[in-house]
Amino acid sequence: MNAIINSPLFGILLTLVAFEIGVLISQKFKYSFLNPLLIGNILIVGFLLITGISLESYNVGGDYISVMLSPATVVLAVPLYRQIQKLRQFWKPILAGIFAGSLTSIGCVIFFSKILGLSSTLMLSILPKSVTIPMGSVISEQIGGIPSVTIIAITVTGITGAVTAPAVCKFFRIKHKVAQGIAIGTASHALGTTRAMEMGEVQGAMSSLSIGIAGLFTAVVVPLLLTALS
Amino acid sequence: MRIPLQLAVIFAICVAGEVLHRIVGVPLPGNIIGMVILLILLCTKVIKPEHISGVSGFFLKHLALFFLPPSIAIMAVGDDVLSKWPLLLFLCIALTIITIAIGGRVTQFLVRKQEYRENLALRAERLAKRAAAKGGSSGGEL
Numbered sequence: 001m002n003a004i005i006n007s008p009l010f011g012i013l014l015t016l017v018a019f020e021i022g023v024l025i026s027q028k029f030k031y032s033f034l035n036p037l038l039i040g041n042i043l044i045v046g047f048l049l050i051t052g053i054s055l056e057s058y059n060v061g062g063d064y065i066s067v068m069l070s071p072a073t074v075v076l077a078v079p080l081y082r083q084i085q086k087l088r089q090f091w092k093p094i095l096a097g098i099f100a101g102s103l104t105s106i107g108c109v110i111f112f113s114k115i116l117g118l119s120s121t122l123m124l125s126i127l128p129k130s131v132t133i134p135m136g137s138v139i140s141e142q143i144g145g146i147p148s149v150t151i152i153a154i155t156v157t158g159i160t161g162a163v164t165a166p167a168v169c170k171f172f173r174i175k176h177k178v179a180q181g182i183a184i185g186t187a188s189h190a191l192g193t194t195r196a197m198e199m200g201e202v203q204g205a206m207s208s209l210s211i212g213i214a215g216l217f218t219a220v221v222v223p224l225l226l227t228a229l230s
Numbered sequence: 231m232r233i234p235l236q237l238a239v240i241f242a243i244c245v246a247g248e249v250l251h252r253i254v255g256v257p258l259p260g261n262i263i264g265m266v267i268l269l270i271l272l273c274t275k276v277i278k279p280e281h282i283s284g285v286s287g288f289f290l291k292h293l294a295l296f297f298l299p300p301s302i303a304i305m306a307v308g309d310d311v312l313s314k315w316p317l318l319l320f321l322c323i324a325l326t327i328i329t330i331a332i333g334g335r336v337t338q339f340l341v342r343k344q345e346y347r348e349n350l351a352l353r354a355e356r357l358a359k360r361a362a363a364k365g366g367s368s369g370g371e372l
Contacts, residue, residue: 015295015298055303059299062302065296065299071237072293073261073264075268075282077265077266081269081279093344097333097341100336104328112325116317116321129322130329133294138259138262139259141259146311148300148301149311151301151304155301156323157322157323160323161326164326164330169334172335174334176342179338179341180334187326188329216266219258219259
């Protein structure tokens with residue numbers, strides 16, 4: 001039995017099955033907080049805890065799938081390229097808005113972490129929380145955060161954006177379609193973008209444009225900001 | 231392009247990103263450099279989106295699957311992290327709302343400012359045209 005558990009096939013199969021169950025549940029109930037990634041995570045962690053199989057055994061196979069994070073990030077250039085033509089008319093306000101949103105997210109994490117007395121490892125782990133996961137998890141690793149905590153924080157952030165975006169836009173009187181899309185994509189990456197697409201075509205396009213630009217901006221600014229602060 | 235060739239292109243870009251990060255010392259993660267490389271190749275039309283659509287479509291469609299294994303390491307975090315989870319949850323939710331609010335207000339302010347300026351310019355142009363047309367016709371009556 002140990003030979004099977006320690007073979008890569010085990011971790012790969014467990015990941016695929018847990019993910020597909022997550023997708024099935026989220027499609028069946030259609031609540032934004034039932035996210036396939038979160039459900040899959042709970043299923044796998046639960047399974048490993050109940051059976052007593054170690055994280056190392058799981059990772060023998062899990063690592064094969066994790067390697068694919070790198071090509072998955074690279075192909076994010078394709079939707080960014082498709083949307084980048086839509087920058088043309090309002091490129092200055094859009095870039096300024098994305099930078100303002102990203103800086104707000106980064107600045108608030110640093111500020112509230114200091115006030116609430118979070119350890120610096122935790123602060124670094126949630127610093128890239130508004131960035132899309134493939135970019136955020138490597139930024140976290142690079143600056144000394146815990147990538148698994150970052151992934152959960154990013155997912156929670158994305159779900160929050162997807163659930164609250166229309167209400168938040170209404171409350172703060174963000175009515176312009178371009179501004180709505182930019183705000184949602186900058187704050188809550190691809191998960192928020194699914195909601196922005198439901199709000200309208202312009203919002204969806206602007207939101208998906210923001211994902212790549214906010215990620216790039218964060219990847220450049222965060223290390224610079226941290227060296228300046230330390 | 232055939233799928234193996236598409237994969238080869240994408241992985242070559244990944245490797246190039248890692249080389250630039252680890253050997254040349256570009257201070258960005260290798261996969262993010264890779265994304266910038268592909269974006270440049272697309273913008274300069276060296277690669278067309280159709281050339282790699284099989285592989286890019288697959289990865290983009292099932293993106294979340296590839297984050298699942300790294301997220302399982304949450305099992306191994308210490309109690310110091312686990313004990314803070316309500317605070318972390320609160321921070322993530324509250325800061326998302328603040329980020330949407332500020333990002334949206336800033337963008338809206340600047341977009342409207344630009345629209346206002348363009349409208350003014352457009353109106354001034356129209357007035358000038360009308361004045362010119364009027365001047366022309368009255369000149370003919372005389």
